Amino acid sequence: MSGSSPAARLQRLFEGQRLTPTQRRIAHSMVRRAADAPFLSSVELAELAGVSQPSVTRFAVALGFDGYPALRKHLREVAPAGAESGTGTEESFNEYQQAVRAEIENLRQLSELLADPAPVERAGRLLAASGPLLVLGLRAASSQARGFGYFAAKVHPDVRVLDEGGSMLHDRIDAARSAGASVLLCFALPRYPREAVDALAYARAQGLTVVTVADSAFAPVAAHSDLLIPAAVGTGLAFDTACAPMLLGRVLLEAMCDGLPDAQARLEEFDARAAARGLFVE
Secondary structure (H helix, E strand, O other): OOOOOHHHHHHHHHOOOOOOHHHHHHHHHHHHOOOOHHHOOHHHHHHHHOOOHHHHHHHHHHOOOOOHHHHHHHHHHHOOOOOOOOOOOOOOOOHHHHHHHHHHHHHHHHHHHOOOOHHHHHHHHHHHHOOOEEEEOOHHHHHHHHHHHHHHOOOOOOEEEEOOOOOHHHHHHHHHHHOOOOEEEEEEOOOOOHHHHHHHHHHHHOOOEEEEEEOOOOOHHHHHOOEEEEOOOEOOOOOOEOHHHHHHHHHHHHHHHHOOOOHHHHHHHHHHHHHHHOOOOO
């Protein structure tokens, strides 16, 4: 266990636990601050998660510990030798550098997650087999959905991006399902729109398999996802940054291409048409 990343260790600690929404919020906060988690007091963790200090104590007990001190002691014992709180190590960097360094850490955690390629490979097969393929992303996640859809349309014969909510959202899911869709890919980033959660619940009720990219396995969309692959967002700036979710989207595109036998031919056909039209300036 000590050879994995702090976030991966925490994820394994929480796996299989029946946590309340408040406890999932605490778990989510710990994963997002995985390197610092073994050194946070119960009061600091409560403030970080926006919950009460007794809630943190109950959370530790729910995980099987006598209390929060026992949980923190366990986290320190399984941390790699020489690990220490990252709180003071960033003082020599300005806020912009700290934001970049936090994103680098998010990407490192994603790299470690991808050491087991099975979930991404499974997702790629599902996406490739769905025709049409629905891609959902609302509000903060809309750019992720549009970016995935733009590239996916070059190799997949029918990609339908759902990047706006409203009363038509369920209608578009129905239409895709009637046309043969079997999978909905969702990008879900904080703050999570209620419409996105409702749309996933509706999609599953219609028989669609839901593959989700979210910033945490404890995101509200997890309960309505058949396969969720986490990629953390950065929170150091006024608005969250999403380098890891974007990169994970490109990885899923690669895995989908592996499941589409004519992907390369489609790309070559597009390049030929683009050249004939003078579409790009070299």
